[in-house]
Amino acid sequence: MFGRLVDHLASRGDDSALLTVDRRLSYRQLADHVAASASDLGSQRRLVLLETRNDVDTMVNYLGALAGGHVVLPVTADADHTAMVDAYDPDVVIRDGSVLHRHRPAHELHPDLALLLSTSGSTGSPKLVRLSRTNLASNAEAIATYLDIRHTDRAATTLPMSYCYGLSVVHSHLLRGAGLILTDDSVVEDGFWDLMHAHRGTTFAGVPHTFDLLDRIGFDDMSLPHLRYVTQAGGRLAPDTVRRYAELGRRRGWQLFVMYGATEATARMAYLPPELAYDNPTAIGVPIPGGAFDLIPVEHSTDDPNGQTGELVYRGAGVMMGYAHTPDDLATGHTVEALRTGDLARRCPDGLYEVVGRISRFVKLYGLRIDLQRVETALQNAGVTAICAEGDGALLVAATDRPAGCDVALVAANASGLPRSAVRVLDVDEIPRLPSGKPDLLGVRALADRTAATERDAADLRVLFADVLHLDAASIDPRASFVDLGGNSLSYVAMSVRLERALGHLPADWPRLPLRDLEATKRSRRWWGTTLETSVALRAVAIVLVVGSHAGLYTLWGGAHVLLGIAGYNFGRFCLTPLPHAQRVRHLVSTIAWIAGPAVAWVAIALVITDDYTASNLLLANKFLGPDDSMTAGRLWFVEVVVWVLVALALVCATPIADRLERRRPFAWACAFVAVALAVRFDGFGMGREAWFTVLAFWFFAIGWAASKATTVWQRAAVTAMLAVGIVGYFGNPNRELLVFTGLALLIWLPAIRCPSAFTVAAGVLAEASLLIYLVHYQVYPLFGEHRLLGVVASLVVGVVLTMLLTMARRRIRLVGARPVGSRVIAPARR
Template sequence: MTAGRLLDHLTSRGDDPALLTADRRVSYRELADDVAASASDLGSQRRLVLLECRNDIETLVSYLGALAGGHVVIPLPADGDHAAVIDTYDPDVIVRGGSMEHRHRAAHDLHPDLALLLSTSGSTGSPKLVRLSRNNLIANAESIATYLDIRDTDRAATTLPMSYCYGLSVIHSHLLRGAGLILTDHSVVDDEFWDLMARHRGTTFAGVPHTFDLLHRIGFGDMQLPHLRYVTQAGGRLAPDRVRRFAQLGRRRGWQLFVMYGATEATARMAYLPPELAVDNPHAIGVPIPGGTFDIEVLEGEPVDGMPADVGELVYRGAGVMMGYAHDRDDLAAGRTVAALRTGDLARRNSNGLYEVVGRISRFAKLYGLRLDLERIEASLRDADVSAICTEGDGELLVAAADRPAGCDVGLVATTASGLPRAAVRVLDVDELPRLPTGKPDLHGVRQLADRIRSDDGVALDLRGLFADVLHLDAASIDDGASFVDLGGNSLSYVSMSVRLERAIGHLPADWQRLPLRELEAASRPRRWWGTTLETSVALRAIAIVLVVGSHAGLYTLWGGAHVLLGIAGYNFGRFCLTPLPRLQRARHLRNTIAWIAVPSVAWVAIALLGTNDYTAANLLLANKFLGPSDSVTAGRLWFVEVVVWILVTLALVCWTPIGDRLERRAPFAFAMGFLTLGLVVRFHGFGMGHAAWFTVVAFWFFAIGWAASKASTTLQRLAVTLMLAVGIVGYFGNPRRELLVFVGLALLIWLPAVRCPSIVTVTAGVLAEASLVIYLTHYQVYPLFGEHRLLGVTSTLLTGVVLTQLLMMARRRIRVRGIRHVNSRTASPAPR
């Protein structure tokens, strides 16, 4: 397809959907018009265009506009360091976020066939680029579209960067067939990604091995995806057991798994494994793509011990093979310099005709006169349950190791596997294995880490220890791919974690509670001088509990704090209980959250019953509103705890059922809004309710407001929740000032995720918010001790709650540590003799 024919192709698809996002639908005809305008902006003289890429409409239009105008494009990740590429190639135009920076008149000598310059996955940030022609792009896209049987009804989600050859191949092949692209930068662990897949009836998405690790962790097998046709995998070797597991899952669910093999130097794909063969041949890369062929060439030079005779270097020939590499501007004028691609992979052809890659030529190192197979050493470490990357550096074997079992000597395992003396093996303890943006091992990053440790003793964040301390877990059991939510974090431990995490890494990343530990460590940056980040829910929780205590003690009259707390409870329910985890795991999280609230509450009521007349036996069951007596002076003192516990119990049962779980996952915002609507109907006595026994049900809509707010991801959705809040709050208390206070508090929860404030404010708010439950439980018994000294009574109540909370946390931590020690003592292996 020539540059001129690109616009004709887009126009020919008419009103079929081309691009789909969270808030836009762009037809092929509209896309053609936008691409033509972008091409016009670049001018008629052929230019070298550096494009900073995001998975959005503006970037894609700029990319296609450059191709349509016959220009040469260098796609690079947005926000990356492109200084080396810019200095080496001096692009005429730099495109960022849809805006063009024309730097000077075109002065480059560009070969007429050249269309694209891509960074290889192994040289991120390097000026070494792969030169690809228009014929490379078209031929590879046609081949991929053929073996995947891409149809104009398909909708592909952009799970990979547009600057990466795999991500770009998804775009090329689907546009070639007139299919739709669901443009998103969301990860597969985000609810928003699956919302888009459901809304736009997504039929496919692509993944690298790390993507499939995430899918396994979030319970992908339980998701209902009725429109999914196929899933593709490339970007590195997927473990055979994972291949088999996902292939079997696809068979059960009616979609296909395509395991693929490729390289930037081949435009993208070189081989694919037919889905029907994946279960029985999970080690294989499959067969060459249509139009391509493989040869296996015997290696010259010194043989490697243990290498079978039928193994050799895999050599690929086909229309997708690159024109050659570019190292500087002069190379842009060169024609084809490569006829066949020597992949550097060691492979063999099995008896069934399928090809299998068994190693890398470049993964061999020569140390102390020994030729070492680094992949075999890594396999030995995996057998010892150690995740590791091995490479050569400064005359020694570098082993970056993570997730080692307790008591495992990584150096000894590597020494035994390599045959090297122990002094030649250097172990680098890491919380996260260095990887490139594509998910492949970052060997250069391992060498840099070794150099950095030499210079500064390798001081690193101990976020695993922080998670273990807050969540009362064994640090050794925490996977660096797990998030706060995965590890059982809830609304109570969340407060402590958010404050301590902000102090540890200098800021709070968006949606940090769902980010893997390794990403949180990578997100560390210096603290801003003007303050720290305080999440709005934490700030509101602290303010609300102070309002509750002060109003009850008579220090002031500002009612409504408890109803704000009820909204926050719903907000945290949506964030920490309704996560992408499997159904049974979500149910366990809900059970634990209920226990965190109910157990201390019942314990305090039991203590209070021993020395006061404040409560009755009904309070022990947290059921005073149901069982009475309703005429007791203290009957309603624990109403907030009762409401929260019984709402959580009810919703736990709803979400535990397969149908409730399925509906919530399919449309989380609509599901929450449905319950909010039901709550408002009850609030206006739609079912004739109003008796004190139904107080929990009547107050439910405050909880539902917070729940819906946590699932609102667009401006329109937040407006809808705000409107429902306004409808429900007017006249609810018969006190305009109280209604305004609650409205403002919950509106802030809906619209303002976080605020920046001095560190002392963040710490104080965090401490009060963390202690809010215990403060609420104990304040009725504490402030009366101070009589008319109301300020002293309120201050003492808050301090008492904080101290008791810390004691409770210490007790939980001690119990947990004893449990871990008991388990370890029972499972410890005897020392070798």
């Protein structure tokens, strides 16, 4: 294939070669594009640095460079390639399909040399692997053979082309005339699966981290009728995960290929036949066709009663020509005959090979030789996902997903023989990884350095979190976020204002950022004001509009409906979070109690001192139970709508299927509720009863919910359009409709505003007290008769004072009678 690349492509005729969202290229068309690209690069061999994306331009330029006999150095687009460019001075640089730099060939290139790849999967290191056309052709043929790739297959590009695994998918499928579904979307994005369905994808490749992501999105329940096989490489996949996916594939009619390889072997060295995966989940399998393994005894390995053990050495046509450190090395021929992998392996009696450790992962600390792989295995057996490294004379453990009560440092100390004080645990949301998906050990050491510099200041934020959420500061896990610690739509107002003062700004999506990450974002105070979340500002303005309009100070109706939209917005932000299902439901029930509890308590007081309410108000059900002719009992409609909407949604969210659907497509799920709510808004399905008032007003809540899940411009535009459709004619008052539309449009498009510090503080206080202000103002402002301004101010002040007293009472109750929960909270992985 690689000798006569254009002819090979053309021979496949009209079969699909490249498939994208809006484009299909046949093999014949691809051959024409590749020939033109090769011609454009010229006949003299050049060193071509190609910035790669999984798109048509990259594929054409890559294949064009190979077809023209040039040497390709693929790097990841949008990364810093300064070190690589300085080290090798490429003759040609191709970025976004355009040639940006070209000069006369300045390098002496060995005639066999075809491809240069980074050894680590990153683009920062100038150490490169030199690969020949024979390497590429033989490895592609071997992979295509054991995978039984057919011309009808369609492989999705889940991995970067700068990574040997990603390129091996390209080479092996083009070799057999199969199609490539080009996408840079992650497997957690809807767009990826839309493409898989649209183009009848039969396969995709994954590193271990990919399978973690598949677990999060409910891959087990997906319908993929054309899927034929899934491949895994790029690191060891947990045995339980191998078994689970092997069994899932057996039930669903596809195969799991667990594979082993290295850039120095072009890509693949071994594969585990799918029928053996379930019973041999720790094995790497057998050598690929044309390859062979040897085991060389090493100093610190011992004889294994279950098979021969030693350093794994690979021989085959895929073994690299050698390394390159400088441009002079590009003229060197083959310097490597066999590849010493650095892995400790054993050959089992059944002929399968199993990697049991890594020679280079033995470190010496406190006079002890420590196997880091063994420590990681012990942690994994304890339910902890972690990687280990050595740094500053200590054992560094970057850990995530720890079970409650698990002492990670103690487990690592016992497994290594080190004293517990020699183990330093770094809590992370996700294991640091290279672009290839492999663990980033240098990143662990850099994280340790950064963590040491910020740990001293993190205590201040713990105190702040503890004060707002009524927790014990010492018990708060620095990996936990505001949402993880029980923060909700009521407490976030105080948290946002105080956090802005502490950090100098409000980071994007701060409620879901772990405390330690928030501390790392600290900035100096800006002289021109502070940042205030738009939802907080709107909440403050809306409650003032509500009180002033009811008191007759002015007539600006619509504030309550803006508050209803904000309630939906906060529902999406604080109730539909990445927390586990049971925790989500508990959080939602807690939110309902935070709203309904004060409302019922105030109604009980008002029943004693006034004639404003009836017994039905104690149930927050006046719109359902009446009386319909009361001038005052319907005043609490806003609270009734919010509470009963939340109760209904709590019942929906409690079902596993609804939970899975919302997690998989949060924006689409929210929009489905908007659509139903708008249908009710326009015809009401013939309801015509006051009891359905809650349902009729639900669309404002649903709009806010959809706004919280809108992450792209087109999604925000879609929510705005739905708002415009619903608001026109709803009140029969254009001014009121304009006010509500403006408020909710700001919520959709403007996440935060900068304003004077005094306004931020005032808005925060009013927004935090908005619920109690709404409840009490009906009884407060009438006390001032025609002094309407005093009545409005008094209503606001009374609501603020009662909120402060309630906060103090809650804090006292939590500190005296409740056990701390912060130390038991595990921060979810970042999306």
